[in-house]
Amino acid sequence: MSKIGLVIKREFDSRVKKKSFLLATILVPLLFPAIIGGMLYFAIEESKNAEQQKVYVLDESGTFNFESDKKYAFEELNINLEEAKTIFTESEAYALLYFPQFELDNPDGITMYAKKNPSLQASSYFKNQIESQIRDQKLKESGINEAELESLKTNISLSTINVSDTGEEKASSAGVAYGIAYAFSFLVYMFVLIYGTQIMQGVIEEKSSKIVEIIVSSVKPFQLMIGKVIGVASVGLLQFTIWVVLIFVLSSAVFSMFDLNPADMQTAQQSMSGMNGSSETQEMMENSKVGEILNIVYDIPYAYYISVFAFFFISGYLLYGALFAAVGSAVDNISDAQQFTMPITMPMIIGFLGTFMFVMPEPDGNVSFWLSIIPFTAPVAMMARVAFGVPAWELALSMGLMVVGFLGTIWMAGRIYRIGILMHGTKVNYKTLLKWVKTNS
Amino acid sequence: MHILTAKNLNKTFHENVALHNVELEIPKQSIFGLLGPNGAGKSTFIRIVNQIINADSGQIQINGEDLAPKHIGTIGYLPEERGLYKKMKVGDQLLYLAQLKGLSKKEAVQKIKAWLERFEASDWLGKKIEDLSKGMQQKVQFISTVMHEPELIILDEPFSGFDPINANLIKDEILRLREKGSTIIFSTHRMESVEEMCDYIALINKSEKILDGEKAKIKNDFKSNQYTLVHRGNGISTSDAYNLENKKELGEGLIQSTLKLPEGISSNQLLQELINQKVDIVSFQEEIPSINDIFIQLVKGDKQNIPTS
Secondary structure (H helix, E strand, C coil), X not given: CCHHHHHHXXXXXXXXXXXXXXXXHHHHHHXXXXXXXXXXXXXXXXXXXXXXXXXXXXXXXXXXXXXXXXXXXXXXXXXXXXXXXXXXXXXXXXXXXXXXXXXXXXXXXXXXXXXXXXXXXXXXXXXXXXXHHHHHHHHHHCCCCHHHXXXXXXXXXXXXXXXXXXXXXXXXXXXXXXXXXXXXXXXXXXXXHHHHHHHHHHHHHHHHCCCHHHHHXXXXXXHHHHHHHHHHHHXXXXXXXXXXXXXXHHHHHHHHHHCCCHHHHHHHHHHHHHHHCCHHHHHHHHHCCHHHHHHHHHHCXXXXXXXXXHHHHHHHHHHHHHHHHHHHHHCCCHHHHHHHHHHXXXXXXXXXXXXXXXXXXXXXXXXXXXXXXXXXXXXXXXXXXXXXXXXXXXXXXXXXXXXXHXXXXXXXXXXXXXXXXXXXXXXXXXXXXXXXXXXXX | CEEEEEXXXXXXXXXXEEEEEEEEEEECCCEEEEECCCCCCHHHHHHHHCCCCCCCEEEEEECCEECCHHHHHHEEEECCCCCCCCCCEHHXXXXXXXXXXXXXXHHHHHHHHHHHHHCCCHHHCCCEHHHCCHHHHHHHHHHHHHCCCCCEEEEECCCCCCXXXXXXXXXXXXXXXXXXXXXXXXXXXXXXHHHHHCCEEEEEECCEEEEEEEHHHHHHHCCCCEEEEEEECCCXXXXXXXXXXXXEEEECCEEEEEEECCCCCCHHHHHHHHHHCCCEEEEEEECCCCHHHHHHHHHCCCHHHCCCC
C-alpha cells in the first residue's frame, strides 16, 4: 500500500471505529424522521381539530358580504363601533372587521381588531377577501351585472413548464426547486464545517502529542496532510451515505405508518407552510395538487443533481479542508486556532447567508452569479442555483474555478503545514504564515 | 567504510545559521555520540538526515549513495519529543509505523510480536497507549524506532523518561543492536552515557563542528600530562622531573599530589625519581580528562586548546 494510502486508512479506521461515530451515524437518521413525523403529526391533528373561528363584521358601508367557511364564521353586527368593540372583547371571537363609510376609489379606515397579533396567514386571507370584494363592487358600478361578474371569476392553478434548449418540456415547481436548493446547500455547508474542523483537530492532536516528527521521518508532510484530508472525507462520505439510506428508509416507513392520504398531506403542508413564511411555497402548496408535486419529484434529473452535488461537495471540502489543516499545523492547541478559523468560516457563512438572501429568491441575479462563481462561496451557492437551472457555461466556469481554487488552497496549505507541524511554542501570526508559504525548505 | 558522510552541510532559518559547513563521517557498526549544547544545531542535523527538512547546501551520503526517500526504511529515528497516538492500540500503532517504514504487513506483525516478547510486553498488544504508564509508552516508542531493523538508528536523548532499570534495558538493547551490525547516532547531554557507550564522538557548537573522532583518541589528545599520586608521610620535594600542581591531605596520613610532567619526561622516569626520594607510594594514576571536561572546556570557548589531530 502506498504511504498516502496507509495514512488514509489510519485516519479512516481511527474515526470509524469510535463509538461516537456509530452513535452519530445511527441516531441522526432516527432523529430526522422523528422530527418530521412529529411535525406532520401535529400539523394534521391541528388542522383536524381546528375549530371554526368567529369573526364579527361591522359594515357601515353596506358593501361587503362574507361567506362563512371551514375556518371562519362571519357574523354581521348592526351597532356602532364602540358597542361592537365591547361585544368583541367580551366574546371569544377571533377578530372584528370594521368598515366605515368609504369611497370605493379611496378605501380608507378599514380596520381589523384582534385580541392578539393575527398570523400572517390570517391577515393576508382577510386582505385578499376584502380586496376582491371591493373589486367586484367597482366592476358592478362600471356596469357589469351579476351574471357577467360570476363568469369572470376563474380559479386557476399555475403550473410551470421548463422548456429546455432541445425543446423538451418539463414540469417544474419553484417549491420543489426551493426545497432541493435548501437541502443541498445546507448539506454542503454542514459537511465542510463539521469535517473541516475534524481535520484541524486531528492535525493539532498529532502536533501536540509530538508524534508528527516520527511520522514525517517516514512520509512527506504533504502526503500526511493529503492523507488526512482524504481519510476524514471518506469518513464523512460513509456517514453521509448511511444517513441518506437510513433517512430514506425510515422516512418511507414513517409516511406509510401515518398512512397519509393526499388530502391530509395537503392540509398538513398548508399549515406547515405558515411556518416557513415564504409566499412562494405557500402559493405552490395551495395551488398544485400533491400528485403533480410527486410527478415533479419523480422527474427530477437525479443523476445530474447528484453528480453536480458530489463535485461541489468534494471540491468544497478539499478547498476548506486544506485550509483547516493549515490552521491546525500553525497552532499548538485548539484555543489558539480561533483567530485563524474565523477568516476561513467567514466566506463559508457569507456563502450560506448569501444563498438564502440572494440565490433562493433570485437564482439568476447578479449577486447569485458571483456567489456561485467565486470558489469560496460556490459550493453552497451553486448547489442552490443548480436546483433552479443554470446555464451550462456558468456551471463549467464555476467548476473550473473550483478546481483551481482547491488546488490553490492545497498548495498553500501544504507549504504552511510542512513548517507549522514542526514548530512548537512559536506565536504565529499572518505574517509568519506568509513567510512560511514563501520559504523553501 | 562509513554509513553516513556529511559534506559541507549548511542550513539557515531566517538568518539564523543552524549549520555551517558541517562535515561528519560516521563509521559503520559504531555508537556515535553527537554532542553539543542546546541550540547548537544537533536537531537540525538529525532532521536533515531524516529528510524532514532539506539542507540549503551540502551533501549527505548513506553507504556512499546520496540521501534519497528510499533510505527512509534504512533509518530508525527516536526524536527527543516523544509521542504516539494516544487513542490507538499498541499493536495498530506499531503496525502503522512499521508499514510507513516500508515493511509488509506480514513482516511487521512478526517483528512486532518478537519485539514485544523481548520486552515482556506481549499483553500490551490490544491496549491503548493512553492506558500505559510513561515507561511502557517509552518502550513502545523504542520498539517503533528499531523494529524495522534499520542500519542507522538515530536516538535523541534516548534515556530521558526511563527509570534506571529500563534505562539499562535500553542500553543493553543499543549495544546488542550494534553487535548485530547497526550504527547508532546518539545525541545527548548525558556525558556519563557517552563516556560509557560511545566509540566516536562529534561536538557541535554554535552551528559548527568543532571536534570529532574516536573517543579514546580524543581523550588522549586532551591529556594534560598530569598524574595523581597518593602517598604516605611527608610531602615530596621539588624536582626537575615534575611540577607539583596541587597537594591535598586525605587524612590518616595520606597525601594526594597532582604532578605535571614537563616535555620529554616519561611516567617511568617520574616513578624512578619518586622511588629515589623514598616516597611511600600508595597509588599512582594518570589523569585522563572526562568527556564532560572536554565538552565544557571547548564550549566555554578556548578553542585554541584544541589539539590538532
